[in-house]
Amino acid sequence: MKLTGAQIFFECLKAEGVDTIFGFPGGAVIDIYDEMPKHDIRHVLVRHEQGAAHMADGYARATGRVGVCLVTSGPGATNTVTGIATAYMDSIPIVIFTGQVPTSLIGNDAFQEVDIIGISRPCTKHNYLVKDIADLARIIREAFYLARSGRPGPVLVDLPKDVINAKTEFKYPKKVSLPGYRPTYEAHLGQIKRAYAAIAKAKKPVIYAGGGVIASSCARELKRLAETLRCPVTTTLMGLGGFPAPHDLWLGMLGMHGTFRANMAVANTDLLIAIGARFDDRVTGKLDEFAPRAKIIHIDIDPTSISKNVRVDIPIVGDCKDALRKLLHVLDENRLEGLDATRKPWLEQIQKWKETYPLAYEQSDHEIKPQYVVEKLYELSEGKAIITTEVGQNQMWAAQYYHFSEPRTLLTSGGLGTMGYGFPAAIGAQIAFPDRLVIDIAGDGSIQMCIQELITAVENNLPVKVAILNNQYLGMVRQWQELFYNKHYCGTCIKAAPDFVKLAEAYGALGLRATKPSEVEAVIREAFATPKTVFMDFVVNPEEGVYPMVPAGKAMTEMLLV
Amino acid sequence: MKHILGVLVENQPGVLSRVAGLFSGRGFNIESLTVAETLDPKISRITLVTRGNEQIMEQIIKQLNKLINVIKVIDFCDIDFVEREMALIKVKAEASTRAEVLRIVDIFRGKVVDVSPHTYSVEVTGDEKKIEAILDLLGHLGIVEVVRTGKAAIARSKKH
Ligand SMILES: Cc1ncc(C[n+]2csc(CCOP(=O)(O)OP(=O)(O)O)c2C)c(N)n1
Numbered sequence: 001m002k003l004t005g006a007q008i009f010f011e012c013l014k015a016e017g018v019d020t021i022f023g024f025p026g027g028a029v030i031d032i033y034d035e036m037p038k039h040d041i042r043h044v045l046v047r048h049e050q051g052a053a054h055m056a057d058g059y060a061r062a063t064g065r066v067g068v069c070l071v072t073s074g075p076g077a078t079n080t081v082t083g084i085a086t087a088y089m090d091s092i093p094i095v096i097f098t099g100q101v102p103t104s105l106i107g108n109d110a111f112q113e114v115d116i117i118g119i120s121r122p123c124t125k126h127n128y129l130v131k132d133i134a135d136l137a138r139i140i141r142e143a144f145y146l147a148r149s150g151r152p153g154p155v156l157v158d159l160p161k162d163v164i165n166a167k168t169e170f171k172y173p174k175k176v177s178l179p180g181y182r183p184t185y186e187a188h189l190g191q192i193k194r195a196y197a198a199i200a201k202a203k204k205p206v207i208y209a210g211g212g213v214i215a216s217s218c219a220r221e222l223k224r225l226a227e228t229l230r231c232p233v234t235t236t237l238m239g240l241g242g243f244p245a246p247h248d249l250w251l252g253m254l255g256m257h258g259t260f261r262a263n264m265a266v267a268n269t270d271l272l273i274a275i276g277a278r279f280d281d282r283v284t285g286k287l288d289e290f291a292p293r294a295k296i297i298h299i300d301i302d303p304t305s306i307s308k309n310v311r312v313d314i315p316i317v318g319d320c321k322d323a324l325r326k327l328l329h330v331l332d333e334n335r336l337e338g339l340d341a342t343r344k345p346w347l348e349q350i351q352k353w354k355e356t357y358p359l360a361y362e363q364s365d366h367e368i369k370p371q372y373v374v375e376k377l378y379e380l381s382e383g384k385a386i387i388t389t390e391v392g393q394n395q396m397w398a399a400q401y402y403h404f405s406e407p408r409t410l411l412t413s414g415g416l417g418t419m420g421y422g423f424p425a426a427i428g429a430q431i432a433f434p435d436r437l438v439i440d441i442a443g444d445g446s447i448q449m450c451i452q453e454l455i456t457a458v459e460n461n462l463p464v465k466v467a468i469l470n471n472q473y474l475g476m477v478r479q480w481q482e483l484f485y486n487k488h489y490c491g492t493c494i495k496a497a498p499d500f501v502k503l504a505e506a507y508g509a510l511g512l513r514a515t516k517p518s519e520v521e522a523v524i525r526e527a528f529a530t531p532k533t534v535f536m537d538f539v540v541n542p543e544e545g546v547y548p549m550v551p552a553g554k555a556m557t558e559m560l561l562v
Numbered sequence: 563m564k565h566i567l568g569v570l571v572e573n574q575p576g577v578l579s580r581v582a583g584l585f586s587g588r589g590f591n592i593e594s595l596t597v598a599e600t601l602d603p604k605i606s607r608i609t610l611v612t613r614g615n616e617q618i619m620e621q622i623i624k625q626l627n628k629l630i631n632v633i634k635v636i637d638f639c640d641i642d643f644v645e646r647e648m649a650l651i652k653v654k655a656e657a658s659t660r661a662e663v664l665r666i667v668d669i670f671r672g673k674v675v676d677v678s679p680h681t682y683s684v685e686v687t688g689d690e691k692k693i694e695a696i697l698d699l700l701g702h703l704g705i706v707e708v709v710r711t712g713k714a715a716i717a718r719s720k721k722h
Contacts, residue, residue, distance in 0.1 A: 121580060122587045126630040129576070146630065180572065180633040304624040307617065 026072020028099025053083020058428030074112030089415025125153030150183030187318030202271035211238030212276015245403035390446030420449025594712030654704035
């Protein structure tokens with residue numbers, strides 16, 4: 001029996017196990033929408049297509065599965081670009097379906113036509129324009145395969161209207177054949193042995209783990225490695241949750257707003273074991289002075305990450321899980337003796353750094369400190385929430401003061417730094433996990449970037465909690481202006497703001513406000529107890545800064561501490 | 563340092579712009595680029611000349627390999643190879659200089675492919691130095707227009 005392109009679309013999604021699409025309709029995809037009610041799939045109607053991409057992304061980060069969104073051609077497609085680039089920078093598997101004008105009109109500046117293939121080329125792992133219905137099933141199959149395999153990433157499929165309406169026999173290909181795409185999963189044993197030799201010699205090793213640990217689900221292996229080696233662990237923002245924060249080998253995050261001890265440890269280490277991390281400039285600071293005394297082992301599935309920014313001594317291309325398992329195996333077979341004694345001075349030094357400059361802030365009794373709000377959120381959620389963040393100070397305070405212990409509990413735009421990410425991502429995560437506590441830690445600036453999704457949350461009865469750290473500034477930029485631009489606060493004062501409590505109410509959500517430290521706990525408790533979408537407006541000290549801070553381009557040891 | 567790369571790609575629409583876009587997007591430079599189908603119509607071959615230190619070249623090659631439609635990348639730096647380029651040169655050829663033009667073309671084993679009352683159009687193939695040399699000589703006589711193909715390169719076969 002012949003099926004239409006729209007029917008094939010749903011058959012393919014079924015074959016891929018997709019249960020949810022985040023989308024927004026339009027003329028180019030109306031035939032897909034027409035077909036939709038006949039299929040057992042949940043459609044979440046967003047209010048802006050950027051939200052659809054972020055929701056699919058949040059869904060993917062929370063579950064480890066591929067997130068899916070569907071939008072129309074032209075403006076629908078362009079509205080997703082920020083979301084696509086966000087997912088691309090953080091290697092998140094999503095598949096974006098965009099409508100397109102009929103093939104006969106492509107290139108004619110037709111109504112709502114845009115070259116989304118050209119636009120999205122630099123921010124997708126791959127993209128496809130389906131020109132012939134005969135290719136549709138194969139391309140969708142490939143898109144999902146590419147999105148989730150190797151180094152994951154977003155894949156876009158552009159669907160011209162006539163292809164959606166054409167008919168053909170449906171056959172879902174069992175296999176994909178992509179002659180140019182052969183990701184390396186298996187780490188090379190010779191390199192693993194070289195890594196072992198370097199590890200055996202090291203006196204002051206540090207493990208530096210990134211988002212790859214989460215993508216390849218190897219947090220267990222990472223913990224075993226650290227414990228076997230008695231080796232302290234730091235992670236990037238993207239790696240938070242990949243190693244349990246309460247652990248005695250935990251250094252905290254490193255980089256621009258990393259802990260004093262993590263940055264000092266990296267500056268003094270003689271062996272840096274990088275796992276699924278890409279030496280981002282927010283992590284390394286001034287490259288010449290990054291881990292200057294260290295031999296570097298770098299495990300990554302993407303060969304382009306290796307030696308891109310920093311010269312690596314022992315590259316290991318492969319899946320982090322496979323590499324760690326092999327390394328652990330070699331370590332089990334060739335036990336390193338006397339590690340407790342060898343590590344003692346190093347761990348003592350780290351302990352001293354920790355005591356000299358712990359992460360700290362002073363909570364007064366009349367003004368709410370944003371850090372206090374995050375700590376209270378941690379405490380009252382018992383560390384069990386899925387946290388999403390916006391971008392700015394709120395993101396860094398979330399990273400510093402919510403102590404992540406499980407992978408996939410922090411969803412944040414690390415690579416692109418997208419304000420507006422956190423709220424829709426929280427919606428995506430909440431849809432995947434209706435019974436979990438999902439909190440977006442937000443700035444008063446960022447929350448306004450995708451605030452229209454409030455109605456999406458309310459419409460779907462999602463109990464997402466949004467904690468707005470309302471400092472009446474674009475705080476992170478204000479902090480830069482304070483420190484490096486002579487307090488020239490241009491364009492960062494956002495006192496003119498909606499009343500977030502009334503706004504929440506207008507959308508049918510619950511709005512709560514705390515203006516005094518004594519009110520914080522009650523607000524959080526009420527929010528957690530209310531099975532609805534809740535906005536918590538925490539009016540915080542407007543001039544609080546994120547510390548430590550390494551000024552851009554400086555060495556990681558040149559931290560501003562308060 | 564200058565590198566010639568041979569890039570085998572799937573012969574599909576948009577692949578060339580992926581390759582070119584990779585270069586522009588990452589701030590790498592392309593000096594020349596030629597493309598055509600191989601014996602297998604499903605595969606095209608790009609010959610690309612670029613420049614960079616060891617680290618940049620490593621990135622360029624890895625990034626090319628990362629493109630889904632790229633099947634193989636060969637860096638001719640590592641192997642013995644033959645390279646050729648073709649140039650079409652329209653040169654002024656008045657009564658007084660015609661003989662000189664022909665002489666030069668002959669020395670370079672070029673071919674006159676078109677004639678007008680005031681010009682010759684000449685075809686010449688060779689490595690870059692040879693093309694540069696004939697352009698230099700003909701330059702003195704007045705070049706009107708030059709079209710160069712960019713390099714094509716092929717590895718030398720093992721002799722035994
Ligand atoms: C879409 C977007 N535009 C601009 C920026 C630049 N930027 C980074 S942090 C920041 C301030 C964020 O302010 P707010 O959301 O109020 O959070 P705060 O820093 O005060 O916690 C800005 C403007 C960005 N990251 N993303």
